[in-house]
Amino acid sequence: MTVTCKLGKDSCSPPDSRENRGFSSVPKCTGHEGDEGEAGILLESFDVEPLGPREWVTACLRRVCTVKTVQNKFPIIKWLPQYNIEKLAYDVIAGFTIGLTVIPQAIAYAAVATLELQYGLYSSFIGCFIYCVFGSVKDITIGPTAIMSLMVGTHVASFGAYYAILLCFLSGAIELLLGLLNLGFLINFISVPVTSGFTSAAAVTIALSQLKGILGLGKYVDSNDFLETMEQIFMNIKHSSLWDIILGVVCCIILLFLRKLREWDITRFLQRPRLQLILGRFIWLMSTAGNALIVLFCAALAYGISDPDHPEKIPFKLTGHVKGGLPPVRPPPFSIPGNGTEPGKDFGEMINDLGSSIIIIPFIAILESIAIAKAFSHGKPIDASQEMIALGLCNLVGSFFCSMPVTGSFSRTAVNAASGVKTPAGGLVTGALVLLALALFTQYFYYIPKATLSAVIICAVIFMFEYDELIRIWKSKKLDVLPWLGTFLSCLLVGLEYGILFGAGLNVFLLLLEVAKPRISVQKRQMGEHEYMLVRPRGDLTFPATEEVRTTISKNANQHPGVPIIVDLDRITNADFTSAKAMGAMGRDLAEQGRELVFVHVGKGTRDVLDAGMHGHFKDFHTIREWIHETRPTDPTSACKGDDSARTHSEGDTYVPRF
Incomplete structure (x- = not known):
């Protein structure tokens, strides 16, 4: 194998030299055993290593x-210094659009959380104000979501609003x-299949829970x-209301x-640009504010057919009274009289009642918000x-305004982005609109049919079922379908x-199973007159994989x-003491048999790591040729054959499959 290197006026060290071993600053020009080709020009090289505890603290303080x-x-x-009138116009439009979206959703999500409906509105404005200052993604809107509401309802249904706050x-x-x-x-430890399976299960659970509306x-299903x-x-299907079914189905359609x-291509039917612009904006407004x-x-409709003297004659189940006015500003309840x-x-009993939700709900909120970001x-x-800081402040301050837990909303964030929002200041308009609704319009919420709110929620969550993501996971790596299915089924x-x-x-x-069962290539090779077993593990040589590597060898x-x-560690980037000790024991056993274990x-x-852990049984060489030249009698014919000879005389490969 001929190896050359072009580095301007400089030249690289020979492939066999000790300077080229490992990750040194000297450019390495050698390839794999048996490879041919020309090395490229090294322009820049650096290593990224984790900081030690002292260095990490020092860097943080600086x-x-x-x-x-x-x-x-x-x-x-x-x-803020780059803010202008043009951005303000976009933010006002987007904020107003989100306000029209969040008000009906907030009322519906309060019902999902088994709280009085005004608590959904209480939870919809503080996050808008706080995120404007501390949020780093312009499109995100903070407020009640379907998943958060379901999680809250699961844990506080039998305790009431005090526990939610x-x-x-x-x-x-x-x-x-x-x-x-x-x-x-820490959020990186949750994989996409797990997140997708959880989101899909939540969508199914929420949609099923809204079938009662x-x-x-409503009075027969309370879970x-x-x-x-x-x-x-199924047990109470005979008590279904035909008018509610008709209204709910029509609303869904x-x-x-x-x-x-919004996906309609109007350019196919209209040729005049002005009409296209007007109709396009009208369609966008209708679909966005649907x-x-x-x-x-x-x-x-419910108000028009109602009879004040006989309210029970209305064929639909109505939302009922929604408490008006702004929420009281007070500390969250740390005890219940x-x-x-x-x-x-007392506080301890309330914590005990909340149980695992104290950990699960902030974890889910962070997961949802970061995924949207x-x-x-x-x-x-x-x-x-920083997103965790912003979300934490939204909930922390919101609890003083009787808010339930909130996080980023994917559906409203998508609408916000489509509305052309330029900065997080659009949330100020949304928050102001929610406050206006609380102050002036809550008495009109009485006539909102429950079937309509259920239709709003169902149409929002059915698109959270990520079947397309499951298909992509299957095409990418079939093993990743297991976490998706495991998460989905266990959530249900x-x-x-x-x-x-x-x-x-x-x-x-x-x-861990993949780490413990690495792919290992085993070949019997010959270079010149010298036979050897070439073992090539892939991945990390750490304690989970130690037994598999030892057994294979x-x-x-x-x-x-x-x-x-000969163990080729070209594809190994990490090793630990356990594996080094096991390799040392194997080297000692082979030495007693008069055989060599070479790396x-x-x-x-x-x-x-290996030198310290193998207790004197560690032998390493840069290449196989170097091992032959330094430990075997010189064979003039083998020097010419090189790796081509090894390739010619190689026998069948044995692979340990990856699980």
């Missing part, structure tokens, strides 16, 4: 009081703490659990039609820790909070007695 740190923690400082405070405190500690990287079974809800619906309408329009129309019938509860960042890097069968934990655990198990060593074992293509970090 970053605390810099201008860049202040700008990162208060993103409004970056975009306290849960909002605790969730915000945890999110803020994690963000301040720069632990945003479509069927008019958010998938199996229990299904059982209650209209909402889906309006959603599809939720608000359908709610207003159905409320007006007793009354004549029920004893009070990544989706709408347009390729820009996302500071996950045992609950969302336990389902995502099971899915994450299954994903980690498969990851031992098995092939027994099948070919007297043949030296080639060993990186510097891996060499240090």
